Amino acid sequence: MNLLMCPVCREALALEGKTWRCKSNHSYDIAKQGYVNLHVVQHKHSKNPGDTPESVRARRSFLSAGFYAPLQQAVVAKIRELRIENLLDIGCGEGYYTNAMESEAIQVVGVDIAKTAVQVAAKFNQNVTWVVGTGAVLPVLSETIDLCTSLFSPIPEAEILRVLKPSGYLMVVTPGPQHLYKMREALFEEVKAHEPHKFVAQLSEHFELIDESLIQAPLVLNQNDLKCLIAMTPYAYKAKPERREQLEQVEKFELSAEFQIYILKKKS
Template sequence: MTILPFDALACPLDGGRLQAIGKSWCCDAGHSFDVARQGYVHLLPVQNKRSKDPGDNKQMVAARQRFLNQGFYQPIAEAVNQAVLSDLPDKGTVNVLDAGCGDGYYLRFLASAVQTSQELALLGVDISKWAVLAAAKQNGGSRWVVGSNANLPVLPETLDRVLCLFGFPVYGEFARVLKPGGQIVQVDAGPGHLRELREVVYAELKAQKEQEQPAPGGFHYLGSERVQYDLVLHEKEQVADLLAMTPHLYRASAEGRARAEGLQSLTVSVDVLLRRYEKA
């Protein structure tokens, strides 16, 4: 399999095609975006930021990177690979976007673990500059961009697959950038996901019911797959990293976080649902 960087980037200011000129990406209107020393490009205009430093901070990214690189979520990555590579076009390069790529774990796993003759052009986009920086440092073969799912810096109808893994789907944007027949591969937490950790950090758990989600407008539902298994964390640092990479770190009270910090080990349930949608 040949891995290529995805090049059909769009200017975040006017939507025009960006072209690589030297160490910058430029559009015909004269907007220019420099490539960072680590190889990524920042395509999130200041006016589109909701805070000075949006997305995961440096500490959260480092915790997620340590946790994922130990293979704890590999069964999820394997299911994503299978979904991405099924029903691929027979000819041409397959363009794949990870919308909310984090430190790039799932794209790296896709690039390294699958053996086919297909050409894949990969693009990772995340609103956190720390996440994109970590991704670019670990894999220079893909294209890494600081950007937003609400305004993807991608030309219309240029993608075959969009991944949204534990992220924030913006279906209108996904429909815009996907080719006809292109697919969304979406992974969300199920009601039992990390239940044992949540029982530690919260005084009381709210009952969670799984709800059927209709296909978003402009898409057909292709099917779903449940990934469930027990995850055994033997070290205090692994428990801390798991908590740090979830929203529970900030939602829990100080007492709940203190209880989690006292754990020397933990067995937690992994429960996620993978859904696939096809653009009509």
């Protein structure tokens, strides 16, 4: 079953050779890296939206070293319990989590606004349908998805409700209250605990919370890994340059990562 939708006319896309095409004859070629770009000009707000190449490289390096493996494993275990067929990962980035999810679903679509990230993702796994696209118009047909996942990514609620089947699920992963607290203390004058539960409140009209868990991962980072962690977070550009430089001089840094996982069910 084809899941992709033409972002221009919203008709179903069918794959013909190396091209996705709709009934209105809008066509989108699969790039040599193995992804399709469905982020059309009229939906763009900047020339190169999404994460910078530096941020993508840093995340690839940090995640492939296994520091966030406890979260990856927990996410996969939760998906296994849901016994789903079609999965849409919103904000898939360079594919670290999406690749692991792929074993638990029949079809997986990974979508991200950052072309540089999707290019990296597509190089490593051809079993996922990788798409450059925007959450404002998810390039997926209505009521075809069993589970939408959003890990540290935006939650376009109206579009998620559209693409989910009537009994579909939404998984949200967001920083836990104490996530990277020690690093944030080093980078900023004032630090507050994250408030993950606000997402549940915001989604409560259309989604029912059915499961929540907190995953913790103690980290011991060398200088290079610490630099990658800083570079892959929004703190990289929010912190004062001198504070960032000072922290990047540290040769061994111990801190804790904390992740909040919510599973919500679409209300009928």
